[in-house]
Amino acid sequence: MKFIPHQYQEYATERILDTPYIALLLEMGLGKTVSTLTAIDKLLNDYFDAERVLVIAPLRVAEDTWAREVGKWDHLQHLRIAKVLGSAEQRRRALRAEADIWVINRENVEWIVSEYGSKWPFDTVVIDESSSFKNPQAKRFKALRRVRPMIKRVVELTGTPAPNSLMDLWPQIYLLDQGERLGKTITGFRDRYFTPGARSGHVVYEWKQKQEAEQRIYESIADVVVSMKAADWLDLPERIDRKVPVKLNGQARELYKKMERDLLLPYADADVVANTAAVLSNKLLQMASGAVYDEDRGVKLIHDAKLDALEDIIEAAQGKPVMVFYNFKHSLSRIQERFPQARILRKGKDGNEDIRAWNNDEIPLMLLHPKSAGHGLNLQESSCQTVVWYDQNWSLEEDQQANARVHRQGQTRRIVVLRLVAEGTMDEEVVEALERKATGQESLMQAVKARIERVKAG
Known part of the structure; x- marks a missing residue:
């Protein structure tokens, strides 16, 4: 296919060429992969300013997206991609292959850094979905930080650079400029930019x-x-967001309420620590969706209200x-039991076939977990106009x-x-948190604490 770049894609490509280290905060649907590949091709073959390029990406993106984009566009088809995936021996074989671009999943960043040590060979590194490097304590960040002085060019790509707070920016910017702009340490x-709020002792x-x-x-x-932002560049059809209230029967x-009281009240006289808050939130969200795991990982059924909705x-x-x-395995199994026509998105080559079938309207009901459907999937070519969040999820990212798997460039339908929201449950807290764009542990903590206060007051 002939590549006719949009103006913003030309601009993104030029900025990569002109700037040794740069972060492209491109919202979903703006074609950041092809823009980056176009720049890489020029750096390799026109400017001779790059020799070995490493792309770090989420696993599914590493398996499929970069190679698929190279094969899709006429001007990129000469680029050779080596996928550094699989067993250690398969990864080593891929590293020895004749290629222009090596693609590795982010879970193996620590491995590849230890594999090469001081003989790091990649002069250009692309971090696809750089927000996955937002934790300065993570092994992947620390590993990449060690070899950063040996890298000449860095390109970071993400649509959500700070999904939880501006604190998420520091590690990503450090990997660009090694601390020049936001400081050498978190x-x-x-x-410099924050003041401590709630604490327990020294924590x-x-x-x-700060202001x-x-x-x-x-x-x-x-x-x-x-x-x-996609809205600034793309003439996308309308996206309508609606909450679907789900009324629970009296028994449910x-x-x-019993589970809420029994789990929350024992903690009413003490601060709720994050781990405890997460457990409580998870149990209540499960119940809101109709079932809950017991201590033996058995499933206790609560209601079918969301299945009916x-x-x-x-x-x-x-x-x-x-x-x-x-979000929950018991939700998946219950949906599959009620709707035998449902299909889940599989991994690897099977997943690629599922994507093809979906985009050709051969799958009437597609079930996806947000962690596996987040990055690099183009599912906008089907005639689907309805997206349902059966379980509610704290993560804004x-x-x-x-x-954005459906509402992205190429979509022609509204x-x-x-969102299926069980009334009077933690579902409501999650949706409110997403609307405030204040998600993650802090919102979880505050929501659970607020619910404790309501239970105490009642």
């Missing part, structure tokens, strides 16, 4: 932005960051495909990425995103 960055659970911190941070990194409500939605779609996001 501690220094924190002290700070919450950091609050004008956001503006100062963005001014500091403006020369190495390009931010583009009583079971939920999903059945109504599928019927209203009048034969058009419906995409459903689930996963939510945005998952919805998309309706429906």
Whole structure:
């Protein structure tokens, strides 16, 4: 296929060529992969300013997206891709292959750094979905940090650079400029732009932005960051977001309240630590969706209200495909039991066949987990107009990425995103948190604490 770049794609390519290290904060659907590959091709074959290029990506993207994009566009088909995936021996064989670009999944960053040590051979590194390097304590960040001085060019790609807070920016910017703009340490960055909030002893659970911190941070990194929003460039059809209230029957409500009281009240006189908050939130979200795991990993059924609501939605779609996001395995199995026509997105080559079948309207009901459907999937060619969140999910990043599998460049139909929200449950807290764009552990902590207060008051 002949590549006729949009203006923003030309701009993104030029910025990569002109800037030794740069972050492209391109929202989903703006074609960041082809823009980056076009720049890499020029660096390799026109400018002779790159010799060995490493791409670090989520596993599914590493398996499929980069090679597929090379094969799709006429001007890129001469590029040779080696996939550094599989067993250690398969990865070593791929590293020895004659190639222009080596693609590895982010879980093996530590391995490849230890494999080469001081003989690091890649002069250019692309970090696809750089927000996965937002934790400065993570092994993948520390490994890449060690070899960063040996890398001449770095390109970071993401649509959600700070899914939880501006604190997420420091590690990503450090991998670009080695601390030149936001400081050499996360501690220094924190002290400069944040003040400690809630704490337990010496442990700070919450950091609050100082006045004008956001503006100062963005001014500091403006020369190495390009931010583009899809709404500014793409004439996408309308996306409508709606909550579908799901009413629980009396027995289900009583079971939920009992679980809520029994789990929460023992902690009413003490601070709720993150791990405990996560367990409590998870149990309540499971119950809101209709079932819950017991201590032996058995499933206790609570209600079928969400299954009934999903059945109504599928019927209203009048034969058009419906995409459903689930978060719990028991939700998946219960949906599959109720709707035998449902298909899950498989891995590897089978998954590629599922994508083809979906885009050709051969799958009436696609079930996806947001973690496996987040990056690099193009599912917008089907006639699907209905996306359903069966289980609610705290992660803003996963939510945005998952919805963008359908609502992205190439989509010609209006998309309706429906969230099944069990009334009077933790579902409501999650949806409110997403709407406030304040997700992650902090929102989880505050939501659970607020619910404790309500239970105490009642």
